[in-house]
Amino acid sequence: MAGRLTGRTAVVTGGSTGIGQEIARRLAVEGADIAVADIDPADETRDLVAETGRRFFSDKVDVSDEDAIVGFAARVRRELGTADILVNNAAVVLPAGIDHVTFDEWRSTFAVNVDGPFLTSRAFLPDLKESGSGRVINITSASYWTPPPAFVSYVSAKGALNGFTSVLATGLAVHGITVNGVAASLVRTATASENMSESFFEQTVRMQNIKRVQMPADVSGVVAFLASDDAAFITGQIVVADGGGTRR
Numbered sequence: 013m014a015g016r017l018t019g020r021t022a023v024v025t026g027g028s029t030g031i032g033q034e035i036a037r038r039l040a041v042e043g044a045d046i047a048v049a050d051i052d053p054a055d056e057t058r059d060l061v062a063e064t065g066r067r068f069f070s071d072k073v074d075v076s077d078e079d080a081i082v083g084f085a086a087r088v089r090r091e092l093g094t095a096d097i098l099v100n101n102a103a104v105v106l107p108a109g110i111d112h113v114t115f116d117e118w119r120s121t122f123a124v125n126v127d128g129p130f131l132t133s134r135a136f137l138p139d140l141k142e143s144g145s146g147r148v149i150n151i152t153s154a155s156y157w158t159p160p161p162a163f164v165s166y167v168s169a170k171g172a173l174n175g176f177t178s179v180l181a182t183g184l185a186v187h188g189i190t191v192n193g194v195a196a197s198l199v200r201t202a203t204a205s206e207n208m209s210e211s212f213f214e215q216t217v218r219m220q221n222i223k224r225v226q227m228p229a230d231v232s233g234v235v236a237f238l239a240s241d242d243a244a245f246i247t248g249q250i251v252v253a254d255g256g257g258t259r260r
């Protein structure tokens with residue numbers, strides 16, 4: 013049986029590990045060919061996509077570097093054809109509050125987490141317009157609504173990404189492109205485990221209606237839905253996939 017995304021090409025930034033890797037795997041399972049842009053090698057993701065029989069392309073790219081991302085878009089077009097789905101997932105997390113964060117750290121968080129989605133969306137815009145059913149899916153965070161003070165640049169950048177999602181949805185609907193976000197709670201990835209204590213994981217679970225730690229697959233399924241024709245009439249939304257943490 014053909015998958016929901018058969019015949020589509022999906023670009024996932026930050027797809028070498030963590031949530032991005034799981035999104036790449038899941039979109040491939042649904043039938044999409046996959047391109048990954050990451051500062052780290054994507055060999056593991058390549059092997060996971062190979063198991064699905066879909067085509068794969070990756071390059072070492074910093075999403076905050078305009079020339080690099082424009083070059084990447086051209087190479088994806090050459091290798092896999094025009095992109096239909098863009099998942100802006102790459103991000104950095106900086107554990108520092110207003111008393112400790114330096115201006116350089118603030119700006120470097122925004123460079124990856126906000127400039128990155130802007131530059132990548134712009135680089136792939138011609139593809140998404142051509143697609144006729146283009147999708148932009150931004151990976152944001154429920155921490156925007158439940159902000160831990162020790163992550164001032166991260167939470168602020170996710171707020172900017174929510175705004176970007178909203179304005180892009182308004183502007184691109186005329187081209188048949190939907191733009192949505194998926195806001196996750198605290199997801200068990202290596203980066204989250206490095207930056208958050210186990211007691212913070214436990215506290216987050218206590219705050220959720222669903223009493224378990226969120227896993228990358230809890231995010232990738234929502235992304236696959238938003239990428240599919242099933243979500244053709246949904247745009248400008250942030251789907252809060254947080255186990256009910258913001259609804260208690």
Ligand SMILES: NC(=O)c1ccc[n+]([C@@H]2O[C@H](COP(=O)([O-])OP(=O)(O)OC[C@H]3O[C@@H](n4cnc5c(N)ncnc54)[C@H](O)[C@@H]3O)[C@@H](O)[C@H]2O)c1
Pocket residue numbers: 025026027028029030031032049050051052073074075076100101102103104124151152153154195196197198199200201202203204
């Ligand atoms: N893990 C969580 O608890 C959690 C919760 C809510 C939202 N999120 C969001 O989910 C996304 C993925 O998070 P994760 O936990 O899997 O992170 P991660 O650190 O495991 O993965 C991020 C990936 O982005 C890549 N990357 C970093 N800077 C880059 C750059 N400049 N250019 C290209 N690639 C770059 C990294 O190499 C890595 O492969 C992020 O947007 C994050 O903010 C994560």
